[in-house]
Amino acid sequence: MYGSKSLYIKGKNVKVWLDPRKEDLKMESKIVFFEKHEDNFLGLDTGEKVAIWGPGEYEVSGVEINASGVGNGMMAVMNFDEMKIGWISTDNIELTDKKKERLAECDVLIVKSVGEIKNIWDLVKGMGINYLVMTNLSPEDKKKLLDMADMEETAVTETLKLEKSTLPEVMEVVILQQK
Numbered sequence: 001m002y003g004s005k006s007l008y009i010k011g012k013n014v015k016v017w018l019d020p021r022k023e024d025l026k027m028e029s030k031i032v033f034f035e036k037h038e039d040n041f042l043g044l045d046t047g048e049k050v051a052i053w054g055p056g057e058y059e060v061s062g063v064e065i066n067a068s069g070v071g072n073g074m075m076a077v078m079n080f081d082e083m084k085i086g087w088i089s090t091d092n093i094e095l096t097d098k099k100k101e102r103l104a105e106c107d108v109l110i111v112k113s114v115g116e117i118k119n120i121w122d123l124v125k126g127m128g129i130n131y132l133v134m135t136n137l138s139p140e141d142k143k144k145l146l147d148m149a150d151m152e153e154t155a156v157t158e159t160l161k162l163e164k165s166t167l168p169e170v171m172e173v174v175i176l177q178q179k
Contacts, residue, residue: 032049118148133175158176
């Protein structure tokens, strides 16, 4: 994983961008997620890439994807390298019970920090996910999140390496910063 607002996931066989900037796409990728249709600067000319910006069920290079609209953004759950990775990018974190159930199945949940950090924490606590990965956090929100998670300190990192066999038993909070 890489980034802050943009996130790069490098799997064994597939590379994925979440909400990339134009310069990010110089790095190889197969799947590109955009928060909104208007953000898709690739248009219809995606070349070898598959651009996803709306609801639907997709399968791209062995990655199963279920995407839905949430508020003014999107939510996606990907079956990726034997793990389920969820992504929420919206400023409205209110989800239906069905969407909450889909997120609760995730090993990793990536949340773009928008809106009130307490609402995000209330959503994810007790879900059973192994990693909560936060991006784009202000110093104040970082402190609030760590207090709510009852963690003294968590490392701010540029990358996170994940393998199914090494996932923690109890949820860990990871804060990504931009490279």
